Amino acid sequence: MMKIGALSESLEDYLEIIYQLIQETKEARIKDIADRKNVSMSSVIPALRRLSKENLVNYKTRGIVTLTSQGQNLAARLLGRHEFVKYFLMSLLDVPEEIAERDACLFEHYMSPETFRKMVMFFEFVDTCGMNIRSHFEDYIANLDKQGDGEICPAPECPFKNDSFRRRQRWGMVKTLSSLSPGESGRVARVQADTAIRQRLIDMGVLPNVVITVERMAPLGDPIEIKLRGYHLSLRKEEADAIILYPST
Amino acid sequence: MMKIGALSESLEDYLEIIYQLIQETKEARIKDIADRKNVSMSSVIPALRRLSKENLVNYKTRGIVTLTSQGQNLAARLLGRHEFVKYFLMSLLDVPEEIAERDACLFEHYMSPETFRKMVMFFEFVDTCGMNIRSHFEDYIANLDKQGDGEICPAPECPFKNDSFRRRQRWGMVKTLSSLSPGESGRVARVQADTAIRQRLIDMGVLPNVVITVERMAPLGDPIEIKLRGYHLSLRKEEADAIILYPST
DNA sequence: TAGTCTAATTAGACGCGTCTAATTTTCGAG
């Protein structure tokens, strides 16, 4: 059984495409392969030769392209990963379909079998644990933009609505970045802001557990200069307000 | 701000390594870069030239290697992703450190910013929702090997221990693959077995939501031949028993 | 059946990212 990841990303994608074409149209023509992979026909030929050398496809010049049983097996497993990862991203992480599709078609090649297995297990766990994690997370996301009222999980049926443990957990980290003085530092717990600010901060590298040090602060706290992984950044007050830190230990 | 993914995986890794070396030892020597990336010194030179052309490193023949502020920025963000993804895999999915490290160093290049953001949000959600998802999942995993007693979530403090909803959910899908007759099919809900069997099945492509059709069955149900994504497989009874299906609709 | 269009292939090129085998430069010990 040929291992996933033993071939290049490109060859694995060729294999997947050939498999799909055969399922859909009974045969895999060079032109169709080329179209689907968005390459020229002349690029397909050497790919087929390489796959043929690995005993994954049957191909001879001007012959019909088929998969060997090894190739069939590998392609089916790749497609399984592709579809599972896509579904995982969409249904659990709420990633839009188009993006989930793109990411899944990359992850399928690079994820180790161990991580993949754990992902499958987590997915099963979410489905069977009865905690309704999916819908809680959906609500969490849906309410990010209107947050600030102190409510983390606004789902009406949430059994933790009045849970003191959760409140304690929240109260433990109410410090925001803008409440620090120059020289002080903290570890990021989360970002509490609408998607625009959140997006900007995450893209700048403000991630959970990253240590941030305040360097300088303008008179009214805007802008505020910080250091993050040894790299200097300047934040607007509105952004600094959104960053919730763990209490410094 | 240079986008992650605009460079090749290789160049991004070079950048990361240079950044780390400068942080650790104040300078990035060609030999050290080569050692850390496990390539020959002569491979480093053209990489530095390409990075230099992109204005990410300052490098001239026989000169000292430094990062431009653009390069510093990109490197810091890459490293942030690397570390976050690694931590996500370890702390949420329970992936062993070594493997999480490897996977993170691949995902950092390939994951779209959208998926990454959702991952960060999910992580924050898990930490703030108060549901203790991490420890429940740990228990779920820890108990896979001893499963079969009907208990899904054996955590003593689990608030869903006696939840009728969850029981109903479980009862809705008690059909196992081996209870089907030839010609019948079902959709996989999960695999309930020890890690060895589970591992084998997942690697063969038996994943949640995949449709399986029983083709043939030996007299005592061992082996059982199935079709999965158009591909034929033969399972032992012990494996077929582990596959829990959704009730056919 | 000859003509025409399209699919398939070949030829030749290119950039990336690596290598090995020289060669040159640098640097520190004596």
Add this chain to the structure above:
DNA sequence: CTCGAAAATTAGACGCGTCTAATTAGACTA
């Protein structure tokens, strides 16, 4: 200051995966 070792660089090669342009084979049409 000299010399030898280590680091850096150059030269030349290779495989992958792509391209464009030219050619060939096939298949359908009039």
